[in-house]
Amino acid sequence: MLSMTQDIEDMESLVRRRLRALRVAQGWSLEELAGRANLSQSSLSRIENGRRRLALDQLVTLARALDTTLDQLVETATDDVVTSPTIDGAHGRMRWPVKSDPGMSVIRQRVTEPPPDNPSRMRAHPGREWLVVLSGTAILMLGHRRFRLETNQAAEFPTMMPHAIGAEGGPCEILGIFDRDARRGHQSEAVGDDGVPGAPG
Template sequence: MQANEDVDLRVRRRLRELRGRLGLTLEDVATRAGIDVSTLSRLESGKRRLALDHLPRLAAALSVSTDELLGATPTIDPRVHAASHTKHLITFWPLTRQGGAGGLQAFKIRISARRRTPPDELPTHEGQEWLYVLSGRLQLILADQHYVIEPGEAVEFSTWTPHWFGAVDGPVEAITLFGPHGERVHLKP
């Protein structure tokens, strides 16, 4: 019941606000909406519950959309607008905004065909990493184990394990997920 009361309260406030902004009387809005003045007065004062069929008529009477009358929060642009970063022959395209769900960040990556030789000491850091190979063949080294990951295969591993990944015989495209610790290691200078 709380959600309905919140909607009623929000609409009552918006009705008064919009009516006042437009300089309209209760009678003006009631006439435009085809609602009895006493009904509109009781709606505004909270003495009568809002009915769904009132919304479109009241919105039209006030020259606003039903969403505007409901005081709905504007929809934000869902697209992720962020620049790519390249580090150690890997280009990262962000697929999530900073501070995504649970701190996880998703990236599409492209590993250069030139990234074929692991460093002498494999890095470790806090966290988990997940990779899904879209195209190309990925070379993955976990401690002393070597794997070739084919398109359509996914891997998940603890980043406390010494690890490295690169290309086998051409560029690799993949989707990767990692938390803030992995982001610092992969993206920060």
């Protein structure tokens, strides 16, 4: 029984810290958040500092005001925090699943070839993709436009637009993040027309 009581107290303490952290991150005072949540400033202050019990209806209202959900407010860390990648040595790729959304995945890849000159070799499929250049210079072809991405620059684009990714001036290393639809599109296009696996994109 003592352990359960301690668990509840730990959870409440975590929720209080999250409420305050989210409020501060938004740049809101106690008064501003209280107004958005239809609470008095003194009630919100007591909730944050532990002098008032947490009520479910108030937590739901506060979560909505802070643009989050009750589930996210009370979520606790699991034991499987660290994830090891699946390594595809043949294609020079590492892939990590995103635990909070099994449909998403993260892929790290070394790209050595320039993007294709022929627009017909660009891919298009449902979804959305995020790309971060870890080292070198990458070229993102998006429709008829050409974007040059240096180290630490990122791009976000809808994958329904024909696109391709290549390297400029030597190899580059990229990190691609794919939503469920984009991941499915890449799985079905794992090998390009020339038989060479394409880079994320």
